[in-house]
Amino acid sequence: MRMNLKKVKASLREDQILFHPDEAQRLFHEAGVLFQGQIKKDFEQLIAFNRAITAERRGYLEEELAEIEIKLKGIDAELDDLDKQCFEGLSFLKETGVFIKYKTLSNEILTLRAEIYLLEYKREPLERLRTLDHDIGVLQEECRDLEEKIQADVKQQKLEQDSVFSSIRFFFKEIVEEVIDCRASLSVTINKRGHLEFNAHILDAAGQATSADLGYTYRRLLCMAFDLAILRAYSNDRFPRFVYHDGVFESLDNRKKENLLAVIRRYASFGLQSIVTLIDSDLPERTAEDLPVFTTNEIVVTLHDEDERGRLFKMKTW
Numbered sequence: 211m212r213m214n215l216k217k218v219k220a221s222l223r224e225d226q227i228l229f230h231p232d233e234a235q236r237l238f239h240e241a242g243v244l245f246q247g248q249i250k251k252d253f254e255q256l257i258a259f260n261r262a263i264t265a266e267r268r269g270y271l272e273e274e275l276a277e278i279e280i281k282l283k284g285i286d287a288e289l290d291d292l293d294k295q296c297f298e299g300l301s302f303l304k305e306t307g308v309f310i311k312y313k314t315l316s317n318e319i320l321t322l323r324a325e326i327y328l329l330e331y332k333r334e335p336l337e338r339l340r341t342l343d344h345d346i347g348v349l350q351e352e353c354r355d356l357e358e359k360i361q362a363d364v365k366q367q368k369l370e371q372d373s374v375f376s377s378i379r380f381f382f383k384e385i386v387e388e389v390i391d392c393r394a395s396l397s398v399t400i401n402k403r404g405h406l407e408f409n410a411h412i413l414d415a416a417g418q419a420t421s422a423d424l425g426y427t428y429r430r431l432l433c434m435a436f437d438l439a440i441l442r443a444y445s446n447d448r449f450p451r452f453v454y455h456d457g458v459f460e461s462l463d464n465r466k467k468e469n470l471l472a473v474i475r476r477y478a479s480f481g482l483q484s485i486v487t488l489i490d491s492d493l494p495e496r497t498a499e500d501l502p503v504f505t506t507n508e509i510v511v512t513l514h515d516e517d518e519r520g521r522l523f524k525m526k527t528w
Contacts, residue, residue, distance in 0.1 A: 377439075379439075381439035385435035388469055390428070392412050393412070395411050396436070411423050427462060434458060438473070442482060451483060457488055459493065
């Protein structure tokens with residue numbers, strides 16, 4: 211646009227007629243050359259024609275010049291606005307660490323979005339965990355209440371002569387004394403978890419606990435006596451009426467084996483069945499004249515390793 215402006219102004223300068231007939235006539239006269247008549251007239255007509263054309267062309271050029279100047283003013287104003295916007299943009303971009311800040315903030319936004327997603331993912335389990343914690347607290351409170359009730363019940367059971375625990379303790383002492391001719395004690399306590407713990411001991415003549423119950427043989431006998439005592443104490447209720455023991459006669463002397471066998475048969479008369487397993491070498495010793503330890507009706511199965519018939523399920527090994 212500015213190039214067009216220069217061209218228009220140059221054209222306006224070029225359209226100026228620099229030839230003057232009068233000045234030419236004076237110069238010719240001084241040189242001794244005639245410059246008059248028809249020659250002068252032709253030059254004057256030519257100049258007049260040229261001036262007419264030049265005036266018309268100059269009018270067009272001046273109009274174009276005015277239009278160009280108006281457009282240039284608008285362009286200059288627009289350039290000023292653009293320069294101002296550019297300056298403001300550059301001022302923003304030249305702020306210290308703006309791109310670094312933008313990148314940092316973008317990374318922080320991504321991190322926060324990831325954390326939000328993770329928290330949303332964990333929210334349901336956390337809510338479930340809070341519910342479970344509340345339920346655990348309620349159950350723990352109920353357990354504490356039950357522990358207190360158990361402690362009160364244990365104390366009451368110990369004091370009452372006709373309580374179930376008193377019956378179990380009486381039958382337990384009776385069995386132990388009948389088998390090994392020793393006194394025994396049975397007590398119950400509540401452990402740290404709120405569970406009942408039964409403690410059985412063999413007593414000496416002074417009623418003090420001895421270390422005899424620490425041995426395997428007597429410890430097993432005390433367990434068997436405890437099981438039978440429980441069955442008898444609940445014999446009038448809806449309660450199991452059988453119990454299983456393995457190796458009941460093992461390590462006992464012959465007299466104690468006979469005593470234990472008598473207890474088992476006596477409890478069978480109460481409707482309480484004892485299922486026992488033993489090897490023939492643990493049977494009480496009998497002479498040829500004595501009756502066998504067990505009758506054929508009392509023996510459920512006899513196992514041996516002679517053939518398949520001696521196996522529990524009567525099948526071949528694999």
